[in-house]
Amino acid sequence: MASEEKVCSNENENRNKNENEAREEKVSKNFIEQAIDKDLAEGVYDHVQTRFPPEPNGYLHIGHAKSIILNYGVAKKYNGKFNMRFDDTNPTKEDVEFVNSIKEDIAWLGADWEDRLFFASDYFDTMYECAVKLIKKGKAYVCDLTPDQIREYRGTLKEPGKNSPYRERSIEENLRLFEGMKNGECRDGERVLRAKIDMASPNINMRDPILYRVAHITHHNTGDKWCIYPMYDFAHPIEDAIEHITHSLCTLEFEDHRPLYDWVVRECEFENPPRQIEFAKMYLNNVVTGKRYIKKLVQDGIADGWDDPRLVSISGLRRRGFTPESIRRFVEMSGISKAHSTCEYAMLEYCLRDDLKPKANRVMAVLDPLKVVIDNYPEGQIEYLEVPNNTENPDLGTRMVPFSGEIYIEREDFMEEPVKKYYRMFPGNEVRLMNAYFVTCNSCVKDEDGKIVELHCTYDPASRGGNSPDGRKVKGTIHWVAAPTAVKAIWRKFDNIADASSGSIYDEDGNLNVNTDSKLEYECLVEPSLKDAKAFDKFQFVRKGYFCVDYKDTTPDMLVFNRIVSMKSSFKIAK
RNA sequence: AGGGGUAUCGCCAAACGGUAAGGCACCGGACUCUGACUCCGUCAUCUCAAGGUUCGAAUCCUUGUACCCCUGCCA
Numbered sequence: 001m002a003s004e005e006k007v008c009s010n011e012n013e014n015r016n017k018n019e020n021e022a023r024e025e026k027v028s029k030n031f032i033e034q035a036i037d038k039d040l041a042e043g044v045y046d047h048v049q050t051r052f053p054p055e056p057n058g059y060l061h062i063g064h065a066k067s068i069i070l071n072y073g074v075a076k077k078y079n080g081k082f083n084m085r086f087d088d089t090n091p092t093k094e095d096v097e098f099v100n101s102i103k104e105d106i107a108w109l110g111a112d113w114e115d116r117l118f119f120a121s122d123y124f125d126t127m128y129e130c131a132v133k134l135i136k137k138g139k140a141y142v143c144d145l146t147p148d149q150i151r152e153y154r155g156t157l158k159e160p161g162k163n164s165p166y167r168e169r170s171i172e173e174n175l176r177l178f179e180g181m182k183n184g185e186c187r188d189g190e191r192v193l194r195a196k197i198d199m200a201s202p203n204i205n206m207r208d209p210i211l212y213r214v215a216h217i218t219h220h221n222t223g224d225k226w227c228i229y230p231m232y233d234f235a236h237p238i239e240d241a242i243e244h245i246t247h248s249l250c251t252l253e254f255e256d257h258r259p260l261y262d263w264v265v266r267e268c269e270f271e272n273p274p275r276q277i278e279f280a281k282m283y284l285n286n287v288v289t290g291k292r293y294i295k296k297l298v299q300d301g302i303a304d305g306w307d308d309p310r311l312v313s314i315s316g317l318r319r320r321g322f323t324p325e326s327i328r329r330f331v332e333m334s335g336i337s338k339a340h341s342t343c344e345y346a347m348l349e350y351c352l353r354d355d356l357k358p359k360a361n362r363v364m365a366v367l368d369p370l371k372v373v374i375d376n377y378p379e380g381q382i383e384y385l386e387v388p389n390n391t392e393n394p395d396l397g398t399r400m401v402p403f404s405g406e407i408y409i410e411r412e413d414f415m416e417e418p419v420k421k422y423y424r425m426f427p428g429n430e431v432r433l434m435n436a437y438f439v440t441c442n443s444c445v446k447d448e449d450g451k452i453v454e455l456h457c458t459y460d461p462a463s464r465g466g467n468s469p470d471g472r473k474v475k476g477t478i479h480w481v482a483a484p485t486a487v488k489a490i491w492r493k494f495d496n497i498a499d500a501s502s503g504s505i506y507d508e509d510g511n512l513n514v515n516t517d518s519k520l521e522y523e524c525l526v527e528p529s530l531k532d533a534k535a536f537d538k539f540q541f542v543r544k545g546y547f548c549v550d551y552k553d554t555t556p557d558m559l560v561f562n563r564i565v566s567m568k569s570s571f572k573i574a575k
Numbered sequence: 576a577g578g579g580g581u582a583u584c585g586c587c588a589a590a591c592g593g594u595a596a597g598g599c600a601c602c603g604g605a606c607u608c609u610g611a612c613u614c615c616g617u618c619a620u621c622u623c624a625a626g627g628u629u630c631g632a633a634u635c636c637u638u639g640u641a642c643c644c645c646u647g648c649c650a
Contacts, residue, residue: 151646159577215648252644278580362609540609
């Protein structure tokens with residue numbers, strides 16, 4: 001993680017902070033911040049407290065990042081607190097494997113919950129008491145209807161439901177039955193506790209929603225203490241109230257649940273009730289963002305685990321080489337609103353390039369090597385040239401790069417018959433080898449198939465360092481690596497794991513179109529300074545893009561680089 | 576007997592009755608030891624549509640239209 005530290009110096013952090021502050025002044029507040037301002041001004045709340053409440057049933061992805069950054073950001077902005085809370089009310093889907101990965105991802109993104117790490121399951125006693133309270137108030141009852149019957153009694157979107165025959169049980173009976181449920185006297189599905197609200201409500205969530213169900217399953221946190229578990233709609237408002245959350249931020253599909261959320265908080269008689277506010281989820285255009293689709297790619301073995309660099313899971317983005325700063329910036333740039341929106345992946349790429357631009361060393365790597373012999377260079381000589389690590393950030397220092405009479409350049413940087421406006425290497429054209437010398441190509445050697453295998457050049461010894469004392473200019477500058485000292489490595493080019501060529505990444509049946517060529521591996525030659533690169537180190541391969549050392553597949557004798565993003569390019573070969 | 580939401584540039588997104596910010600993308604041009612970066616410039620006479628109120632409307636009213644969410648003992 002050496003470069004992770006390197007790229008996160010205090011100085012950089014301070015600069016980023018200042019940049020953020022400068023940006024914020026110009027940007028108006030989003031609708032959630034406006035609502036908070038209003039609440040604070042009207043004295044509804046005297047502090048701000050938010051939370052991120054994932055269910056530990058999978059890995060986090062870019063969509064969660066939006067929620068994390070929003071919740072954490074809001075708390076920070078208002079000098080409030082941010083809680084981490086696992087919403088683990090359904091043991092059938094949950095696992096500790098996920099709580100660990102989630103914690104790691106959130107910490108990596110930079111959201112700091114300090115000492116406030118909570119589990120909904122830690123509140124099961126309180127929730128049980130709340131349920132008893134509702135029963136005593138005549139606001140909840142035990143229902144013996146089967147799941148099918150409950151569905152039938154619920155009515156439809158356009159027709160009201162009808163009351164359960166168990167709706168008018170006495171408080172005493174409900175109390176006894178509910179305790180029985182708790183004590184394991186019921187089989188799974190046999191009985192539930194329901195809120196007594198309104199079976200004719202146009203909002204289906206208010207048609208006597210289920211509060212507790214029976215499930216004889218070991219819970220990852222509470223073990224076998226409970227065999228009844230609260231439903232989300234009952235548990236969540238209680239969790240928020242217990243933690244004194246002021247603004248409970250969630251996604252749009254919960255809008256319909258808000259009346260129930262408010263009902264629970266009110267009927268359980270919590271003071272300072274939290275306010276639920278909904279915002280739109282984050283989607284990326286032509287990118288697989290749905291949890292279930294990502295899960296399927298992993299299960300089907302199409303993706304190489306949850307951290308496959310082609311995935312927008314947090315761990316995948318991290319492995320690919322995205323930085324927490326770039327993801328935060330991306331989320332902030334995307335904004336918060338209630339309009340359904342899909343952001344473009346290009347914006348994420350911009351954020352990564354922009355973040356790494358002053359932080360990453362700019363080094364030379366030839367991704368598709370073509371040998372070049374410099375005929376007039378002293379045979380066998382190797383000289384070392386001092387080159388800046390980052391021309392825009394002198395603080396990153398310099399390094400010594402070896403040069404010799406045999407080098408490799410990028411195959412695409414030579415054309416025997418150049419197209420117009422081509423100003424790289426071609427016969428008779430003088431170009432600059434970056435940081436080294438001016439060279440002119442004299443001839444090329446081909447194999448029996450006519451493929452170019454070697455170039456012959458002459459160099460101008462007076463142009464050492466990359467400039468000619470006579471002031472003559474060259475139009476092209478290309479990168480290179482010296483043959484005797486070049487280090488062989490692997491680089492990976494990623495494409496969208498989903499095939500969007502049909503205009504959508506999904507087919508008519510809603511299945512994902514898979515792009516089978518989305519991960520390509522090539523051999524490349526890199527300058528020797530990269531030999532000691534560590535997992536997660538990030539570099540700009542000059543003219544080629546930003547690359548990150550893969551932490552899983554790199555071995556002591558073979559570096560594997562993931563291309564995070566390519567450089568932008570306005571060069572197009574005229575057709 | 577249905578309810579809840581959302582519509583502003585290719586993509587996000589401001590504007591809160593005073594005459595359409597900004598970012599990404601794109602396209603020009605300058606600069607350049609990265610065809611990158613940076614810098615300049617272009618990019619909505621117009622806000623889903625049609626009416627209305629007003630000196631003035633993206634913002635208010637009316638009527639439509641399109642799309643999303645809701646009938647798990649999931650969250």
